[in-house]
Amino acid sequence: MKRWNILQADEKEVSALQEALKINRNLCKVLVQRGIKTFEDAKNFFRPQLSHLHNPWLMKGMQKAVDRIQLAFTQQEKILVFGDYDVDGTTAVACMYRFLKSLYPEVGFYIPHRHKEGYGISKKGIDYAKEHNYTLVVALDCGIKSVELIDYANTLGIDFIICDHHLPDEKIPNAVAVLNPKQKDCNYPYKELCGCGVGFKLICALCQQLQLPTAKAYEYLDLVATAIAADIVPITGENRVLAFFGLQKANENPNAGIKALATLSQAKMPLRISDLVFLIAPRVNAAGRMDDATKAVQLFIASSYEEALEYARLLHTDNNTRKESDLNITTEALQLIAQNEDWVHRKSTVVYQPHWHKGVVGIVASRLIEHHYRPTVVLTENGNYATGSARSVPGFNLYEAIHACREYLISYGGHYAAAGLTLEKHHIDAFRDKFEEVVTATITEDLLIPEILIDAIVELKEISDKFYNILQQMEPFGPENMTPVFLARGVQDFGHSRIVKEKHLRLVVRQDNATFVGIGFNMADKFPIVQSGQPFDIVFKVDENEWNGQKNLQLRVEDIKPYEN
Template identity: 50%
Template sequence: MIEKRWKHYPEFTPEQQRDTELLADSLKISPSLATLLVQRGILDFDQSKRFFRPEISHLHDPFLMMDMDLAVRRLQKAIEVGEKILVYGDYDVDGTTSVALFYGFLKKIYANIDYYIPDRYEEGYGVSWQSIDWASENGFTLIVTLDCGIKSVDKVSAASERGIDFIICDHHRPGNELPQAIAVLDPKREDCLYPYKELTGCGVGFKLLQAFCIRNGYDTEILFDFLDLLVISIASDIVPITGENRVLAYYGLQKLNASPRTGVKALINISGITGVLDITNVVFGIGPRINAAGRIKHAKEAVKLLLSEIEEEAFEFAQEINKHNIERRTFDSSITEQALSMIESDSWFSDAKSTVLYKEDWHKGVIGIVASRCIEKYHRPTIILTQSHGKAAGSARSIPGFDVYQAIEECADLLEQYGGHTFAAGLTLPLQNLEAFRSRFNEIVSSRILPDQLVPMINIDLPLHLEIITPKFYNILRQMGPFGPGNMTPVFESRNVTLVGRPSLMKEKHIKFDVKQNASQVFTAVGFGMAQFYPDIVNGRSFSICYALEENTFRDKKTLQLSLKDIKLH
């Protein structure tokens, strides 16, 4: 197992220290909590109020987005003259929630509308030729794409010749040329001055509907009723939960916990999630099940579930999707085992700074997950490929600080198709280019990646004495959520803690023990996948811990617990 680096937040400047003291005084909170806020750029009372109490009014004017006025006018025209509108979305969580939100809202006011999700295996990512044929044959004259389309230059052009217009709602990086659509809504366009760049595809679709409501006098409360879908996209697409995303996630979680739509409620129930839902619950409980529909069968099933308003029907859809998720886990486990074995048995990887693996019979639906699993063990940019329609197709995942999309882009002459983000991307290439691609990709990674980046890192917000942790401290800390990228759950370090009693092993994989520090109360600490520390701790070696705070409920009794991230033995 690779030993992790503990990276501490840089020491504050005298000015930051003064800000911390003033903030602690004005908010009547501990210096430790004030430190966490200043680290997040919250420097005064007004900023704190905006941070702790987001309001819908904090959302940006949607018309600040490039082409928004064009998009709204084209959508209005389609509705006024009774055109057939097709809502088109990708097959992952962001795409399916986008379609459910956009179609679900518009269906309330307009009937001549349908939705389309491409088949992951037959059509691939983005706008497909099959979908254009289908739209043309069925008389659609306007397609609204969600979470895709920014690179579909040739398809949009071909559709235009057949009398089909496009409004593109995407959040991926554009290529050198934008599609000739009626409107291209993408905050990452270089010429787009929209103040917030990190919306999901679902978020961009939401902004189009928000603008449509404003222009046409519709009650936006009806649109905000769909925020439970939007927060699922924000959580599952691993976008920063800052700025506008924080506002949307804050209210989305409220909706998710208070009155989720029927299909989402069925999904929550079948996921076995109990207690208050947060971003982590969504990422690990809800997201994978929605994704499993597109990975194992067809993502249309997920949309049907999310749109379902009948409890019995929703329960049946949820059960079916849960079966797909169980099947997905089986593929995931088996392929991960094979992939790790290939890395261990091939001497090429001993000096490599990246991992590129190909096996023709791997299930295309889980290779992105497998790439992430490989990174957990070897911590380097990883691409997992399988055969699809006679080509090598796959998914890339990266490590903090390394832009895998840019590295792939520099291999564009070897590829047929690619797209994605800094930390995740998809690509397709001819089989004969595999070795050349693996070699060049590794050269690019090796020339750029820093030695420190190849060692897993735990960011520690601040050292904390266990005596400081109280229910009041935790209550304020909890209100700093929703936590996620850009506002991660605070991680603390407590040095030279004392073991109380004897540690225990759970399922031979996990460790659990009680600790204290000087005169502090005793806390239970749980470390998942940390059984390797058991012999040293039980034999009395002194140690320090880094952890996040969580609330554990057992028999209706709530206690604060330390969720371990790592242990350092002295």
């Protein structure tokens, strides 16, 4: 069973917005919940403009960064573009590398190896820069916590510009320039940019300083949108504008790498933000998970579609290997939990096998939460140690729970929802018990039940082509602007509902005079409620089904419960 949480909105604000927009009241309720309360707010939301992007010079450190890059040009220094191995990092490196390379020949790039070097700026990367005579490094999507490593680079005469979006510690690295809107004294108005977004702002500032057309920076918007989608940052404010125009670019004139991945993953055009999240991003991430993410950058900087397709095939293969690996490990982990009767009743999960692939343990932790809804740690062997990833359930501070178990850990890091950790293998059992003790003491019972957030209660007769058209204009969807979820109460089976492919539910429901077809994936277990002859409540999203060239609105059903009067 899931918890249904119906969101509320100030009725006066809803009425005022409905008066201004003259659209369905429930859609106005959704907008008010998302901070859109006036005609002007709605105009900016529904009609994003590139002119809404903030001035890049408002970001602390921007002038220093631009000046240092210009100095490198005039002194003919070698510039190394350095970035993380995930989608945000590799797209950021590709944008910056292509931009700098279009102006100046002495540019290279470097992506640390996930398993040999770990996350962020690495000593090996700095040594590589020294060995190859790079005197300026532009670090993207990492570096804000690399205080000692930047000090080390300074002793070698290597300057760093850091473009990061992760939360800084008290001490900021001693780099030539640090660009991060989350710095305490940074006046940049929008704080939720991804790493690629911060790099993009540096490109915009360089365009202005070098008197290049702004359109030159906009060439990279499809890569920026891919990073925004993959990095699960809020799709609000500036991110919404970047994602909106980035999607437009991905559909009209895409980067060869995005086009090649879209072709291989058989994406339906036009691409939507969900395609970037579920089709493009996993293939890019798979490179770093299974092997070396350098080829993800090579994909995005390829000079022709044919070259991009070669790299896309490599990523596609990595992703198939990753899928197979994560399916096998998930199956093994579920068997382990089932075999240990005590674990089944715990409020946390900690599993370990030495042969599991360390590139997929984070994904496996998320998969296990789908089956056993509780904070989860998946560990594997790494040399003499056990290392792994942890994932949380919404509302529970995972980092704090792991911090409370630090007596058994060699190292750990992360945030509210996800973390990484390393420990001695002989401490695994002690850590498992301590983690369970901490979770049991701090988690509330309701957090152990999955929650569905419902935007509004609607009547089926409200759902029309016009209603759906406005929903579509609310895209791109993502954190803080999720696809709206609705609840219809007391609907009845129209007599044609059935189970499809043994696990899905095809519904035909009626409420008053309105009839809709719905599909509930993996919801065959709800069929008895539908068949009972009694009214029931459904939670759903509205989408479109295309069949034989005909498009019809349908309900994408998320949950079903017996009707409560």
